[in-house]
Amino acid sequence: MTTGTAPAPTAAAAGWTPEPGPAGRAVTALAVRSVRRGAVLVTAVAAGMPALVAVQHRQLDQELAGASLAALAENPAIRTLFGPPVALDDPGGFTVWRTGTAIAVLVGVWAALAATRVTRGEEETGRWDLLLAGPSRLPAVLLRHLAVLLGASALVGVSAAAGLVLAGTATTGAVLFGALIGGTGMVGAALGALAAQLLAERRAAAGLAVGVLLAGLLARMVADGVPALGWLHWLSPFGLLGRSAPFAADRVLPLLVLAAAVAVLVAAAATVSARRDVGSGPWRRPGAVRPGARPLRSLPGLAARHTGRPVLGWGAAVVAYFLLIGLLATTMTDFLTENPRFAELAAQAGFAELGSVRGYVASLFSLLAVPVGAFVASRVAATAADEVAGRLTLLYSLPVRRIRWLATELTGVAVGAVALTGAAGLATWLGATWVGADLSAGAALAGVSTVLPVVAVCLGAAVAALAWAPGAVLPLGVLPAAGGYLLLVLADTLSWPGWVRGVSPFAHLAAVPAEPVDVPGLVGLLAVAAALTAGGLAGYRRRDLRG
Structure with a gap:
């Protein structure tokens, strides 16, 4: 009987070679x-x-x-x-x-x-x-x-x-x-x-x-x-x-x-x-919670646990970008003042008043609705994924109505969206203050808060999709922000009819802090968001659970 070293596993034995x-x-x-x-x-x-x-x-x-x-x-x-x-x-x-x-x-x-x-x-x-x-x-x-x-x-x-x-x-x-x-x-x-x-x-x-x-x-x-x-x-x-x-x-x-x-x-x-x-x-994510720990003893605590880490991740990206926007405020406004033709062309594309610091940040604050809208849509999509994966089965087996849990989860998502917009406003103010631009913290926070109605429409669309098209929560939830922004830019650039432009939620927002708040537009967007959310909650309560 002889002994020897076992041969190394081949690529096929290791499973590297796709099976024919x-x-x-x-x-x-x-x-x-x-x-x-x-x-x-x-x-x-x-x-x-x-x-x-x-x-x-x-x-x-x-x-x-x-x-x-x-x-x-x-x-x-x-x-x-x-x-x-x-x-x-x-x-x-x-x-x-x-x-x-x-x-x-x-x-x-x-x-x-x-x-x-x-x-x-x-x-x-x-x-x-x-x-x-x-x-x-x-x-x-x-x-x-x-x-x-x-x-x-x-x-x-x-x-x-x-x-x-x-x-x-x-x-x-x-x-x-x-x-x-x-x-x-x-x-x-x-x-x-x-x-x-x-x-x-x-x-x-x-x-x-x-x-x-x-x-x-x-x-x-x-x-x-x-x-x-x-x-x-x-x-x-x-x-x-x-x-x-x-x-x-x-x-x-x-x-x-x-x-x-x-x-x-x-x-x-x-x-x-x-x-x-x-x-x-091989890598284990830190921060596991012990069974029975305080964050798991209540629905608000569970929702906060579910939303907190994504808020930090999205917040880091949003803060970094808008801090850069603030740091570049004076450079951009000086450039547009010296080259007015660029400012005119930007105005034709829907970016008016870029020659002032307030107009510059107001134009870029409208972009904030896209990542924050994607955030709220992704969180509702995560709820849909949890349902399919069976992670909500144990929760719903308790005396917890599904609408109560969804409402608690949506509240946490809404709080996270407000936190993201506030962080963007403060980051812009800090950057602008560093370079000596004329922008107060109140003006920056007022500017970012104007995108919240669009974010609310995204949240409502995602909830409606959760009820009626749960496989398409993310794209339908992001559509009001990403699709609406693209529609507005194309409508302004290509001179499309006003009614086409009016389909975009961004057409009903004022360029705050360069302009006063458009109260009718804000109320209209919030009404649309409320209708979508109410319809979504009603549909989610009545449909069968997936998974």
Whole structure:
């Protein structure tokens, strides 16, 4: 009898190799069904928005003189917010500068959230138990889902490139831009998959992945604002987009760095998945509460526990952004005062009175409704996910009516939304005070409070969706803010009829603190929000529980 060292497990034995045949195809089909709706929506936005801006550029470049473009390129606030303006005289270069970062953030965050949802989310709810009880192994299932997400990201990139080519831009720059957008989505997907393997909870994994992406965006802003820290561009997919400079330098090296980052993240996710048990993760989220602890003894305490951590995460991002807005207040207003043509064009797009500090912050405060609206919609979507996963079954088995719990949860979400808006106002005031801008704390808080009616409409839409379309809570909840803001900008830019513009909730908000509060508009939005919430509560009380 001889002894010897056992051979190392092969890739197939470790479950790295996706299973061929019907089982593998079924897993791939499952992944496609899980991401197709979001992928179609993101693809449409990535194709349409840059193409629209490129078409409009032909009108803009006749109105903007070369001296104004040079002043725009030299303005540090513009560089920090949008990246270095290059090739602004070219429709493609202007489009990349104006929409590149926004599209990249959208695609990256969507891919990260989709990756955590279809991997750790399905595993956490137990829907993968039966799947993994067969011949499929966890790493193989993960890689098949990742392959679908990477393919969807590539499709988004192709659509962005195709839209620019059809708009008449240079093919080389359009293809490079599309590749960078698709690569950013791939980084987001791989990052979300890795976070889903490291953390045992979907929410924590999603927060980690999105947090890393937003940190990369902040690194890009710092690198653009501080030339000595320009090397930070290489650590962020958003910075690599600027380094590549489509339609100007057309550098390929940043794209290769992006591809290498995707490969490293995918390999890391597969490695971690091969070394852990199903339902577990090597990183444990701190802050577990003992059974019977005070936060779990009452419905308000449970709601606060459920909402508190997300408020901190969203709050950190909101505070960082609006602190930057305050710090740039005097720089932006001075620039617009010296270049009135830019202020006129901004007014045509719905951003009036940008020449004053109060007008500047009022225009940007309207953007606050989008992240805060997304926050409230995501919390209601989390309640829907808890219902499907069975996490509310024990609670509803107690003498607790479902409407009572939902009302308590919504109260906590509303308090969190107010806290986020207040934090944004104070952050803007602190930044403006630091640079000597004329903005009081009261004016800043009054300005941010005007977006709360739009947030209330988002909350009402999410509650109505929870009752009547529980599978679409998040998109329907975000629609009044994100869709309404986009509708307002397009209506003002393209001179659409007033009744179309009036569909947007933002059309009924005043530019506070530059203007007095629009009381009728505020009351109307709150009435719509109340009707949606009441209808949602009634529908939720009557429908069957899912899961």
